[in-house]
Amino acid sequence: MAKQAEYKITESAAELEEHLRDMLFIRLFEEKCNRVYREGKAGGYMHVYIGMEALAVGWMKAIRKGEDYVITAYRDHAHALLLGTPPEAVLGEVMGRKCGTAGGKGGSMHIYDPKNGFYGGWGIVGGHIPLGAGLAFAARYRGEDKVCINFMGDGAANQGVVFETLNMASLYDLPCVFVIENNEFAMGTRLEYHAADKELWKRGLPFDIRSERLDGMDVIQMKRQATEIVEWCRKEQRPAWIEIMTYRYSGHGAADNDRQLYRTKEEEELAWTRDPIARLRKQMTTLGYMTDEKYEAIEEELTNEVERIYEICDASPFPEADEVYDNIYSDMKPEMGH
Numbered sequence: 001m002a003k004q005a006e007y008k009i010t011e012s013a014a015e016l017e018e019h020l021r022d023m024l025f026i027r028l029f030e031e032k033c034n035r036v037y038r039e040g041k042a043g044g045y046m047h048v049y050i051g052m053e054a055l056a057v058g059w060m061k062a063i064r065k066g067e068d069y070v071i072t073a074y075r076d077h078a079h080a081l082l083l084g085t086p087p088e089a090v091l092g093e094v095m096g097r098k099c100g101t102a103g104g105k106g107g108s109m110h111i112y113d114p115k116n117g118f119y120g121g122w123g124i125v126g127g128h129i130p131l132g133a134g135l136a137f138a139a140r141y142r143g144e145d146k147v148c149i150n151f152m153g154d155g156a157a158n159q160g161v162v163f164e165t166l167n168m169a170s171l172y173d174l175p176c177v178f179v180i181e182n183n184e185f186a187m188g189t190r191l192e193y194h195a196a197d198k199e200l201w202k203r204g205l206p207f208d209i210r211s212e213r214l215d216g217m218d219v220i221q222m223k224r225q226a227t228e229i230v231e232w233c234r235k236e237q238r239p240a241w242i243e244i245m246t247y248r249y250s251g252h253g254a255a256d257n258d259r260q261l262y263r264t265k266e267e268e269e270l271a272w273t274r275d276p277i278a279r280l281r282k283q284m285t286t287l288g289y290m291t292d293e294k295y296e297a298i299e300e301e302l303t304n305e306v307e308r309i310y311e312i313c314d315a316s317p318f319p320e321a322d323e324v325y326d327n328i329y330s331d332m333k334p335e336m337g338h
Contacts, residue, residue: 007221013289016280019061019219020290021298023053023277026078028299028306029087030250033077033094033108036310037254043096044107047075051249054276055181056082058222059149062230066117069135071128072151074109075181076121079151085113087309088316097316103326104319126152126159129178133165136176140237147175147233155186157200169239170207176239177229178204181216183248188262204241216246217274220283247271 009016030048037046049056052075060082063070072079080090085101093100094108101111111121119135122128132150139146156162157180169176180201186194197203204211210232214225222244233240249271251259259268284290 007224009220009283009287011220013284013287016220016284016287016289017298019057019223020277020280020284021302022057022082023219023280024299025302025305026053026056026081027277028302029081029091029309030077032306032310033091034250034254036091036095041314042094042108042254044109045074046094046108046254047252048250048254049075049078049248051271051275052181052183052216052246053078054219054222054280055216055244055246057219058216059179059226059230061223062226063117063147063149066115068117068146068230069119069132069139069148070117070151071119071132071135071148072121073125073128073153073156074121074123075153076109076111080111080113080116080118080121083113083116083118085111085116085118087306088312089113091309092313092316095313095316096318097313098319099313099316103323105323126156126162128152129156129159129162130165130168132178133169133174133176136169136174136239137172139175140173145234147177147230149177149179149230151179151181153186154180154182154184154191154200155189155194156180157203158186158194163203166204166207166209166239166241170209173237174239175233175237177233178239178241180241180243181246182243183246185248185252185262187252188256190262199243201241201243204239207241210238210240211242212240213243213245216244217276217279219276219280247274249275 027050030050033048036042056078065083070079077090081087088099089101090111093102093106093111096104098104101113109123132148136148184191191198201211201213216222229240281290281295
């Protein structure tokens, strides 16, 4: 695991509360998604972000929202929510309703909102990595002051296309930050069983790419480090390869109910001592910014908000059968000015 850093908190009470609210909302939202799936109201498959909230919050605070590009794999709800996609559109897509980001036809693994800089949500392991590099190439080609944050899981880091993409990203000086969300398991396969070298951060070194390993369970440090890396990438017009150590408290997907086949209860209990939400709550309490009563009020407020969102989505209609033929082909007309 990445060593936990010592630092002085300089963020205001309002900033810290915003981080806390963001993480807590994601967790409550994802817990609701799990219940929706188990009630048979979500089609396809679904992967939640429980335990990994600090990672997404830190990186989404570091970019220029709506300008920079973000792309990820199928564990994609948190990124969209933090970029400004309406939560009704995210949960609606999970539930296959018309109010979803793809009109209910994509499902949980294919949240998509380019207006807010979010280019998916992709279901093929590692398949989106070259697409993210393509977004960075487009930014450089057009002379745009943008970077692409290209998220992947630790299992995806083994895909051959990732190495091909790293080679091209370095050769072409692409402003792309490759972020490995290393939650220690590729589905049900522990890191040591799928990676010959467990230090995934080293894989950028042969391509002359800035490479680091960071702690993803501390939202304050995550935001600070992400901000420095993003601005370095923007200024230098060079790629970075960053391994973030995190942990998923849930199963790989919504139907993964046999986690003890590949990890012990003792391991999970130890991991819970690093809960990023509990950590920030404790830090704020120490500073006098948070009380138990205030936290409980925030939790109740956000729980009610998630329930309100669910009721809107549950009342939304399903797409019509003939809509399956809509948006299949593009007319390939280039956007004006591009």
